[in-house]
Amino acid sequence: MTNESHGPTLTLQAHAKINLSLDVLHKRRDGYHHLCMIMQEISLHDEVHLRLTPEPGIRLTTNAGFLPVDQGNIAWKAAERLARGAGVSLESQGVAIHIDKQIPVAAGLAGGSADAAAVLKGLNALWRLGLSLEELQLISLPLGADIPYCLMGGTALAEGIGERLTPLTLAKPFWVVLVKPPVSVSTREVYEALKLDEIEERPDTLALIEALAQADSLTMAGAMANVLETVTIPQVPEIGELKRRLLALNATASLMSGSGPTVFGLFKDQEKARSAGEKLKRLYREVHVVHTLRRSQ
Numbered sequence: 147m148t149n150e151s152h153g154p155t156l157t158l159q160a161h162a163k164i165n166l167s168l169d170v171l172h173k174r175r176d177g178y179h180h181l182c183m184i185m186q187e188i189s190l191h192d193e194v195h196l197r198l199t200p201e202p203g204i205r206l207t208t209n210a211g212f213l214p215v216d217q218g219n220i221a222w223k224a225a226e227r228l229a230r231g232a233g234v235s236l237e238s239q240g241v242a243i244h245i246d247k248q249i250p251v252a253a254g255l256a257g258g259s260a261d262a263a264a265v266l267k268g269l270n271a272l273w274r275l276g277l278s279l280e281e282l283q284l285i286s287l288p289l290g291a292d293i294p295y296c297l298m299g300g301t302a303l304a305e306g307i308g309e310r311l312t313p314l315t316l317a318k319p320f321w322v323v324l325v326k327p328p329v330s331v332s333t334r335e336v337y338e339a340l341k342l343d344e345i346e347e348r349p350d351t352l353a354l355i356e357a358l359a360q361a362d363s364l365t366m367a368g369a370m371a372n373v374l375e376t377v378t379i380p381q382v383p384e385i386g387e388l389k390r391r392l393l394a395l396n397a398t399a400s401l402m403s404g405s406g407p408t409v410f411g412l413f414k415d416q417e418k419a420r421s422a423g424e425k426l427k428r429l430y431r432e433v434h435v436v437h438t439l440r441r442s443q
């Protein structure tokens with residue numbers, strides 16, 4: 147879209163993800179963990195507004211006052227990295243980014259990565275760079291391991307540090323009730339505290355892939371697991387309680403997403419999801435009733 151007095155603009159939805167599974171296979175020599183996880187895009191989203199400006203540099207604003215608005219913001223870094231990688235000078239023209247934040251922050255929902263992915267996609271279009279999805283994924287990886295997945299969306303198997311992606315089939319969509327308990331967990335500290343030899347329950351990734359394709363929710367529920375719960379549930383027992391509560395409210399499965407603390411329940415039925423969401427809203431401030439999304443391109 148072009149607005150003559152203010153320069154070309156574009157608005158994108160930056161969708162959150164949940165983990166239908168998260169397994170840590172081993173710790174690599176470079177300190178990263180070798181992961182195997184199934185990621186699922188959901189309808190909960192931030193709005194990312196982009197505008198090309200005659201003024202040089204990157205300017206970022208957001209409704210979330212506590213977020214950094216400089217190079218500390220991953221969306222800012224994404225714009226800078228793309229400009230540098232694609233040879234776009236930010237000295238003769240600039241870009242204004244506004245993030246309307248709806249995704250809970252530091253919640254295991256990859257909100258920052260989703261914003262960065264939206265900036266990369268949007269500027270690829272506004273700057274007419276013509277970069278492919280694979281090229282954008284390559285540029286984005288050093289900024290954050292979840293960004294290549296966020297660029298792709300839908301349902302996907304993510305391996306390595308998250309960069310080896312395989313699209314998967316989700317035969318039937320789900321309603322998703324998300325609850326973020328009012329606690330903070332640090333992703334880095336959760337991974338550091340994880341003891342690989344003490345993990346008791348691992349996901350059955352192959353069974354889960356098959357169950358997703360067959361819409362077999364019973365097998366799905368048995369195959370889903372997040373090994374990071376080994377660390378977070380003893381530290382924040384509320385995470386375990388929330389999982390039980392969601393199951394008692396008719397969720398077909400319930401799990402912590404990413405490194406938490408957000409817990410989600412899957413529902414086949416919108417009414418049951420709404421009703422569970424209403425009950426949980428009496429107890430928690432951050433409750434969202436959303437649904438799974440298919441890959442858009």
Ligand code: ATP
Pocket residue numbers: 213214218219220221245250251252253254255256257258259261262292333404405
């Ligand atoms: P993941 O699931 O990838 O671990 P997360 O949901 O746990 O991500 P984010 O919401 O992406 O975490 O934010 C993690 C940290 O990144 C926060 O401490 C926040 O200050 C910082 N941050 C930088 N830019 C952003 C952004 N655009 N949106 C959210 N957080 C951001």
